[in-house]
Amino acid sequence: MSSLFRSEEMCLVQLFFQTESAHNCISELGHLGLVQFKDLNPSATAFQRRFVKEVKKCEEMERILSKKVFSTFEKLEQELREINRNHATLRQNLIELMDIDSLLRMTEDFFEEVLEINFSFFSFNFIILPPSEDSVFVAGVIKQERFPAFEKVLWRLFHGNFVLRHAEIQATEELQARGAVKKDVFIIFVQGDHVREKIRKVCEGFRASLYSCPKTLYERKQMSNSVMTQMEDLRMILRRTEEYRAGVLTRAAEHVQEWGSKVKKMKAIYYTLNLCNIDITQKLIVAEIWCPVSDLAVVQNALIKGSEQSGSSVTPVLNRIQTQQTPPTFNRTNTFTEGFQAIIDAYGVGTYQEINPAPCTIVTFPFLFAVMFGDCGHGLVMTLFAVWVISQAESLRKWKNEVTDVVIGGRYIILLMGMFSIYTGLIYNDCFSKSFNIFGSSWCVRPMFHPHGPWQNETLHEYHHLQLNPSVPGVYSGDPYVFGIDPVWNIASNKLSFLNSFKMKMSVILGVSHMLFGVTLSLVNFVHFRKFQDIFLQFVPQLIFMLSLFGYLIFLILYKWCITLRSETAPSILLLFINMMLFDYQSEHVLLYGGQKGLQIFLVLTAVLMVPVLLLVKPFLIYRTRMKTRHQVSRAEKDNVICFLLQVSMGDIFVYQAIHTVEFCLGCISNTASYLRLWALSLAHAELSEVLWRMVLQVGLKISSGMGSLMLVVLFAAFAVLTVTILLVMEGLSAFLHALRLHWVEFQNKFYEGSGYKFTPLSFDSLLKTQQ
């Protein structure tokens, strides 16, 4: 359980395994992802390594793979070209069939017309003029732009002894999609058999396509049906071709990915083998790994499995060795804690077995963010967004954008930030810059009027601003609002005076508490590393210094909040504090409680006394122990060398201690002031939110006519877009950054060393993920 708050205990293990089983064993370890291989040949360059040939081979293979990809693609390309050619011919046939189809439909009308003409001819002239066999008709399709010229040529040829009808083919969307041009259907009726050749020649010249059109209605219907069935068949063939093409491409893509990952794994294995030592008999490989102590059994099992797979008879040997080297820092994380650990490690990876601030950060970071963000409407939008990202995390990872990767990595952080923001929004009573009145306000205006209070009707006409006086009975009910800021402050014009004072004091309280917590964590570190001397030389003086000055400041704030004061004569806490430091006690200064002067003088003297304790005691003790050992050692000659080696100069120790002391003492003041950014950003957010409401949404609300609702629709859209971009994204990023800075600098410089190096195990999962 202690591993939750500090990094895991690591051990250095020597592995011995046979050369034949090397590949399988390391492959198993790679799948496990729990061991980090130490470089046993640090002096060898890349070219001198044992398996340099194999690594080169793997790189070759990668190149060949891409070449193979090329060759596969070449084959694919040829196939695709054939498919495309067939596709084109099929399309051409389809277009021809469509033309025939439209032709057949249009000629229906023409034939009816001709029959009518013949019939009328028949009836009016009483000449029996049967539809003669030598009256010829020709039907065809021609491009629309060529039609006028075509008509003129026919006129010159036949001197008007012909009937020509034409109609445009309705350009359906399908035709347009397949890239056809506008075409016209035409049909010519001429007398005489010999003219067929002439017409054919003319049509050839104009590149019109002629189709034989059957004379009778029955035949035409049959032809129409057959054309329809042919078209359906063609369409099906085209669709199948397209599907086949798509299938071929996807199958090839899958294979390529598989080969790629295999080659990467092999390359990683050979790279790892380069880090190991081969012994003289060339049969045994020696490796040194860092491994968590609790996972030794798992590693052993994996090695046994690997050696069994390779068929070797000898099981690998694990030998734990003691070492003075610093192991890497390994913090076990799950999906939820991963993000928080990442933001701590970004500043500095913790020293081995130092206390890990990440578990505390899970709560304090979103909380400090929320103090600066503080709006329940915006918090709700942020929470819903985070919930959506969490539910869609896998499908969003495919976008492979830098920004989306960051958002997906921090999705749980955003969720917690949103939830905490709803909480602080309820405390500030701020939702899109408006307050909720859930429990009933504690302030009442009516008692200010006559006969209870001083106001009359004329007072309302004279003054623009009126102040509610809480000492008039009934104005203030005596019980504060149940949870959060009273909603009456939202419509008060001196809202900011009240809220600024409240938020500044709250920021100081939160800041000093956070820093005291940091100092306490240093105590935990001292206990774990058994530096008991440091507890009394560092932790206790630091704690006393902070508590006597800044702890007392918090006490003053809380005390002043709890007692009843007249606002005209209440002392300012800032002035009280300044006067305390300057020992300035004049009789006209108002004090908060009896005995304050004595207590304050005592506290300041205590704090000042702690400074030389921090500065001088520890170096002095080191000096004394050195003197003692030097007396004992000076008798033996050879120990001089050791003495000389162990000696850091006293000057360095003093300087180091002085820097540390000054950093702590001055840092106390500057860091406390730094926490005032909690107030500043919260004020900025509230003001931006109010400005957005007043300048955008209120304009729509104040229009009372019927047009008001339409304006409201448009303005609400603008309000939503601006809220998301300015208040959520910009202010969110800003508050995130400042909360992070408060953690990294003001909190962590009380206890965190951060000089370790990260545990980077051989893991195929992370390898493939990063490559993708």
Place this chain on the structure above:
Amino acid sequence: MTKPRRLLYSVCFMLSIYSKHRLSCNKLLERYPAGSNTFWRMASLLFCGPKLAACGLVLSIWGVIMLAMLGIFFTTHSAVLIEDVPFTEKDMEDGPTALQNIYNLYNQVGYNCFIAAAIYVGIGFLSFCQVRLNKRKEYLVH
């Protein structure tokens, strides 16, 4: 009938006609599913991409919820929203109907909010149809 009420009824009427049109379009869509390359193409009704449609849907949902709640708060004469009500000096004059004037103004703004919420219901429905059409088109290509 008061002016806002008339407007509300006319908007509801237009919405019902529009929804009937959309229902008939959807019926045709089922009879000629886009996967069979028939002449009838529903793509002509698609006028925005998938991202714009999704944004429109999210905005409409937010608009409906927030404007409906604002409407409720205005019609219950919440004091916190006093600055959003367009009252003038004349409404505040001493008289028997001063309070009632302010309440009427509150109600007017509340009705405006409700109408805007109804319009957002329509926009949301439209965006939802666009999202569905986009999904169908995507399905067709794959």
